Amino acid sequence: MSLLSIEDLDLSIAGTPILRKVSLQLAAGEVLGVVGESGSGKSLTALTVMRLLPRQVRTAGRVLLDGTDVLALSEAAMCERRGRAVGMVFQEPMTALNPLKTIGAQVAEVFSLHLGLSRADAERRASSVLERVGLPPARIPPTRYPHELSGGQRQRVVIAMAVALSPRLVIADEPTTALDVTMQAQILKLLRRLVAEDGAGLMLISHDLAVVAAMADRIAVMRRGEVVETGPGGAAAFEALVHPYAVALREASAHEPARPAAPPGEPLLTVDKAVRDYPLPRPHPFAARRHNRAVDGVSFTVHRGESVGLVGESGCGKSTLARAVLALEPLQGGRIALAGHDLAGLRGPTMAAFRRRVQMVFQDPYGSFDPRHRAGRIVGEPLRLLDEPIAPDARGRMVAQALVEVGLAPGDADKYPHEFSGGQRQRLAIARALITRPDLVVLDEPVSALDVSIRAQILDLLADLQTRLGLTYLFISHDLGVVRAMTDRVMVMSGGRIVEEGDTRTVLDHPRDPVTRGLVDASQHLDRLLSQA
C-alpha cells in the first residue's frame, strides 16, 4: 500500500475549477517529483494533502495518507497529523519564519506541541534537530532570530521543523527556488539525505525539470490543474517523457538559440577601476560615516557587436555595476566611458545622446511598465531623447515598427500592460529598449521571471535582433545555462570584484576561480552532486 494516494482530486475556488481529477501515488522511501509551470496547480495539490487550503476552496475525491482519507478528517485530527505524520517545507525561507521568535523556540514548538515536552526538553531536542539539518548550536546558536540567518540557513530551520518528528511524508514546495545556485544543491542534498535516513516519502514540487529529474524516483508533470504525464526520474527522465507539453518543457530548458559568431569591433564601453560606495547609517550622530563598497575597482571593456555576460550570486554587485554603466548612479572612483566619452561629464543634450545609445531590459517586464500607461506610450517613452521633437504620426509609425520588430502587432499600442501575457510583455520591453536604435543594451536577467517555454522564444528574439541590428549586449544573469547560450565572453563577479573573465565556454568548462567553480558545479552537475549524497 502506498504512503500517499491521491485519487481523482477535484478542487475549485469560488466555483472556478482549479484541479481536475488529479491522481498521484507515493510509496514510503520514494521521492515523487511534481513539475509544472506557475499556475499548474502543483502547490494547491500539496496544500490539499496538508489541508491548509483557503476557506473558499471546495474539494472532491480522496487523499489517502497511510490509508486514511485526510479530506474526511476533523480539523483537530488534522492538527495532530500536521508536523507529526506530514512535514512541509515552503518556497520562501525569508518569510516562512516568525521574525519575533528565536529559531530554537520555533523548532522546539513542534516537540512541545506534539509530544507535550517541557520547555527545556523541547529545546534540547530542537538543538539536536538543528544540528541534524546542518546548523550546529556551537556555530548557529538556537537563540538567534531568523533575520540573523542567511536564506539557506533559514531554509534549514524550516526543514528542521518539517522533519523534527521524523514524519512519514515530507512535502517540499519549491524548496530551493528562492536560493542561489550553490545553496540550492546543498539544500536538495540535505532533504534527500533526511528522508532517506527516516525512510520517509518525499513529494518534491518544482518548476525546474532538471532539479526534479535529478532528485525524484518518479516524475509527475502537471499542467492547468491536470497531471499530463508520469514517468521515471533520474537520468532516464528526459528520454522517457512523451507528452507534447512535457517534451516542450524538456527542450526549452536545454534551448540554445542560433547565434552566428560576429567579429568584435572597436571598444564601445570601457570601465576603468570603477568604485561604488553606499553610505551606511551612522551608529550615532557623531560617528564617522561608514560605507558599503558594492563595486570595488572593476575594469573591463565591451567591444561593439559583442555579447558579454556578467554572472554572480545575488548581492555580488552586478546590478549596481549595471546601474553605474547606465549612468543612473555616480561612481566614487574610476571612470566609465562610452565610445570614449566619460559618463561623469554628461549633462543635458550629451546625456540625452548617451541615453539614446544605451538602453536596458529589466528582469520583471510587468514591473518595468507604468500600469497606467498604454503600450504605445511605454514603447515610445525613450523617443523624447531624440534631438528633434517628433510629430505624433511619425512617433506612431516608429512605435508600430518597433512592435512589429519584436513580434507584436501595431494595434497592440493601445493596450495596457496587464492585457499582455508574460512573454508579450518582455517583447514590449525589448521594443522600448530598441526604439532609439541603441548601440548597447543592458539586459538584467531578461528571462529569469519567465516560464521555461517562453524563455526560449525570448532568447531567440534577442539573438535574432542582435544579429539584425548589430547590437552590443551586456547580459546579466545568475543562470549559467542562459549565459552560455547567449554570450561570447563572460565576467564572474563576487564581493564587488570581477574574479574571472574570458571566453564563455572556456570559463564555464574550465573554471579557475573557486567562485566560478562553485557556480558551475552547482548548476551543471546537480545530478552528480546529488548522487554523491
Next chain:
Amino acid sequence: MLSFVLRRFASLVATLVVASAVVFTAMEVLPGDPAQVMLGTQAQPDTLAALRTKLGLDKPAPERYVAWVGGLVRGDLGTSYTYSTPVSELVGERLQVSLPLALLALSLTILVAIPVGALAAARRNSMTDLSIMGVTQVGIAVPNFWFAMLLVILFAITLRWLPAGGFPGWGNGPWPALRGLILPAVALALPQASILARVMRSSLLDTLGEDYVRTARAKGLSEGQALRRHALRNALIPVLTIVGLQFSFLIAGTIVIENVFYLPGIGRLVFQAINQRDLIVVKSVVMLLVASVIVVNFLVDIAYAIVDPRLRRRG
C-alpha cells in the same frame, strides 16, 4: 540597540528645542496684556507698569526665552502670573486628574479594542465580525463630546448613577474620584477604541496571511494556536504605531472632554491660562503636552525595538 536609542534620543532633543522656540514665539504674538487681565478694568497705567516689572515682562524676548528654557531644563517651569504658585505645582495638581483620565481612557481603548479586533479577525466574515465592523464604523463617526453629552443624559441625569461633571479630588478616597472619571474616560475611549479595533483586525488579518503562520499551521498548530502564538505579537506592531498616534488625539480629546465634564485637568488649565493671559502657564503646559507627545512617540519607537528583534541591532 543602544546606538538606535541614542540616535532617536538625539532627534528627540532636537525636536524639543525647536518645539520650545515655536511655543515661545507663539506666545509672543498673542495679543493681550497679562497685567491688564490680572488687574481688571479699574487698573491705572502706573499700577499696570508696576506689575509688569514685577512679572519680568519688561525684559527683551531673547533674554526671557533663555531664562525660560533654562528653567525648563532644571525642572523649574516658572511661577504662574495669576495663581502666584509654581507652574510645576499647578501642573502636578492638574495631572492628578488628566493623567488618570488619559490612562483610564487609553487602557479602556486597548483593553476593548485588541480583543474585539482580534475576535473580528479570527471570525472573519462571520456575523460577529460584521457586527463588530458595523459598531466600530459608527464609533468612529461619533464626536466624543456629543457621546459625552449622551452619557450624561443617560447615566447622570436620567439614571443618576454617575456624576455629570466636576471632580471631587482624590482626598475623599479613590472611589468618588474614579466615579467622576468613568464617563469622561468612556467618552474619550469610544472613538479611539473603534479605530484601534479596526486597525487590530486588519493587522491581524495581514499577519494571518503571512507565510510563517502557514508554517506554524504545517507544524500542527490549530488556527487558534497559530493566531495566539505567532500572529498576535506580529500584528501588534502596527497597532503600537496607532496607539502612539492616538496619544496625540487623546490629548486634544482630553481638552474638549475636560470642558464638557468640567474636570480640573491640564486641558482646562491651558484654556483658562490662555484666557487669563497667564502666558508662563500656557508656555510651559503647551510645551509639556507637545513634549509628552514627542516622548510617547520616542517610547513607541523603543517599544518597537523591544518587540521586534530585527530593529535591535540596526546599524
Next chain:
Amino acid sequence: MSFSRRVFLALTLATAGLMGVAQAAPRKDLTLAIPLEPPHLDPTAGAAAAIGGVVYANVIESLTRIDGAGQPKPSLAESWTISPDGKVYTFALRKGVQFHDGSAFTAETVKFNLDRARAADSTNPQKPLFEPIDTVEIVDPATVKVTLKRPTGLFLFNMGQPAAAMLTPGAVGDAKTKPVGTGPFKFEKWSKGASVDLVRNPGYWGPASKLDKVSIKIIGDASAAFAALMAGDIDAYPNFPAAEQLDQFRADPRFKVVVGNTEGETILAMNNGRKPWDDVRVRRAVSMAVDRKSVIDGAMYGLAKPIGSHFPPQDAGYVDLTGKYPFDVAKAQALLKEAGVAPGTKLRLVLPPPEYARKSGEIIASQLKKVGLEAEIVPMEWAQWLSDVFKGKNFDMTIISHVEPLDLDIYARDDYYFDYKSPAYKALYAEIAATTDTAKRIELYGKAQQMLAEDAVNVWLYVLPKFGVWNAKLKGLWENMPIPVNDVTQASWDE
C-alpha cells in the same frame, strides 16, 4: 378619629421625629458652588470677582462691610465719626481682634494696608478707591484717623469692598495662596480647579458661625451644576448660570429658587467717539431698535428687570426711564435716515465670554438687522476684550455688565472705553462725589440718570439677575448680590 385627623397626627409625629433627629445632629457643613475659579485668593492683588466671592467676609474682613442690602455696616471698625466738611474719618477699631495666625489687628494694621494699597508700586486692582486718601494717622492702637483730599460720599462703602481687605502684614506675601484674615472662617485648603475649603475660626471676635466647614466648589458648566444639585453633591449654587433650568428646581420641593438683584447694569455699549455713534440721533435710534423684552425673554428667560439708565431699580434714587425710547422700528429707521446712516451699514459687535453677553448679542444683532444695521458678531475672550475694547476702543458696540456698585462715575471718566464726553455730566458727577447728605445725593442720582438717558450714551438693557438655587432647609444666604461675594457668615441649616 377621622381619616384627616389621623393623617395630621401622623404628620405631626413624623415632623416631630424629624426635628428630634435634626436637633440631635444639626448639619454643620455647607457645600456651595461658584461658576468661576478665583485665580488666587488675595482681593488686594487681583480684579477677578471670584476672589472676593470666596474670601470676602468669610475669611477676610475690612473696616466696614457691605450687607445684603448693599449698605456699609461696621465691621473691624466698630464705629466712626465724620468731620463736618466730610474730609476726616475717625475709625474706632474693634479691640482684641486676632488674625488667624494669631497676630493682632490694630491701628498699625490699618495704616499698613491703606498705605500699601495707594503706594506707587501698588498692584491693587481698585487703586482709584484709595486715591482720595491724603493721610492715615494712628491716634491710638484702637483709633485711626483718615484724612481725605476732598469729600468722598462713597468712602465708607469703598472701605467695605474686597479690595480694601485688612491683611496681616506678616502674611501679605502668601495671601494669594494662603489668605490670612480676621473672618469667622479660616482658609484650609485649595484644590485648584476643584474647590476651596474653609473651617470655622474658633477665635472669631463676633458671633460664631453655625457651620464648622464650608466647601466652595468650582462648577462652571450649567448642566454639571444642575446634576450636582440634583444629586445633592452641592447644597447651594448662589449664582446659577442657566435661567432655563430654574423651572425644574422650582418644581422640586427640595430646592428653593431665589431670583435676586445684582448691581450689574447690563448695557449695549456704543463707541461714542466713533462715527456714526457719536451722533445722539443714531444712539437714540439704536435704543429704539432694541426690544428689551425679547432680549430679556431670550437671554434671561424673562427673569431680569429692564433698566432705562445706568442705575439698578433696587437702589435708592432709581428713576424708571425704560419708557424713554420705546421699541419702535419705524421711528428708529427714520432717525437713522435723518442722521444719514445708510441701510446695510456694518458694525462690529464685540462680545465677551459670559453667556448673558453672547446670548443677548445674538438677539440684538438680529434686532439691529431689522432697522438696517448689519452687526458682525465678534466673540472675544476677556484678555482680548480688555486690550481691544476696553483699552483699544476698537469696537462699535459691545455688551457688558457693570457689576461695580454705584458706578455712575464711569461716565465722568476721561478716555473710558465708550468715550462719552459731556462736561455737563462731569460737573454733575463732581457734585455727587462731594455730597455727603443722603437726600441730596439721591436727588442728584436721579438727575444723572436723566442726563445719561437723554444722551442715550448706551442702551441699558437689564440688571443682571442673580439666580440662587439652594437646599430648601438652608437659610441665611444673600438673596441679592450688591457686591459679587458669597457671604456665608449668617448661613445655617433649618432645624
Next chain:
Amino acid sequence: MNDTALIAPSTGFLRRALRHPSFLTGAVIALAIAATAALSLVWTPHDYTAIDIALKMRSPSADHWLGTDPFGRDTFSMIMRGAVTSIAVSFVAVGIGMAIGVPLGLLAAARRGGPIDHAVMRTADFVFAFPALLIAIMLREVFGPGVTNAMIAIGIFNVPVFARVAYGASLPIWQRDFIMAARVAGKGRALITLEHVLPNIASVLIVQATIQLSLGILAEAALSYIGLGVQPPMPSWGRMLNEAQTYMAIAPRLALAPGLTIVATVLGLNLLGDGLRDLLDPRLARER
C-alpha cells in the same frame, strides 16, 4: 508590493461601484448632505437666522419639523445650513492639506535620504506632535475666532497627514523598475514625479482625502463646540450642540438632531472612503 498594488485604469469602475454596498451607502449619504447644503443656500423652510423669542422651544410640528431652539429659530433650517459650514471647512482644510502636504511628500520621496527628505519628514512629525486643538486655540487668540481659523487649523493638521501619505505611497513607486526605465528614457525627478508617481498614488490620495474630510467634519464640530469655529448667526452643528448642552435635561432633542446629523455625515464619508479604497486599490481592500 506585488502586481496588484498598482492597478491599471479600469473600465468597469462604475459597474463595480454600483454593486459595492458600502460605497453605495456612503455615496448616497454624502450626496444627500451635499445636496442639502446646496439647497440651503437658496432655500430653507425658515430663515435660519430669524430670532423670534415668542416661538422658542417649540416641539417638532408640521411647520417646524425638528422644533425650534431657545431663540425660536427653526432647528431643521439650521441643520441644513450647518451642512454648508461643515462641508466648507472640511473641504478647504483638505485643500490646504493636499496643496501643501502632497508636494512636500512627493519632494521628500524624490529626494529620499537627502537633507530635504529629512527636513520635510521631521517637520511633518513635529507639526503632528502639536495637537490641532492647540493650534486652533492659538489662532483664535491671535486672529480672533472665526471660520477661517478653523479651516487653517484643521488644514495645518492635514498637511503632515498628506505629506506622510504621499511620501509613504511614493517610496515603493520609486523602487519600481518603471521608474528606472523612465530614467533610462532620460526623465528627471520632476517629470517622473509628475508623470509616473503622482498618477500612481492618486487613488491613495483620494481615499485619504475622503478620510480627512470626515475627520475635518468632526474637528469642525469640536472646534465650534468650544467656540472656535464659525460665529453666529451662521449655524454650525458643533455650536448647536454647545447651545443644547444646558437644555440637556429639558430638551434632549436639541442635542440629538445635530449630533445624529454629524454621525450620519461622518459615517457616510467613511463608508465612501472604504468603498473607494476597495474600488481603486485592491491591495488596500484587504486591510479594511
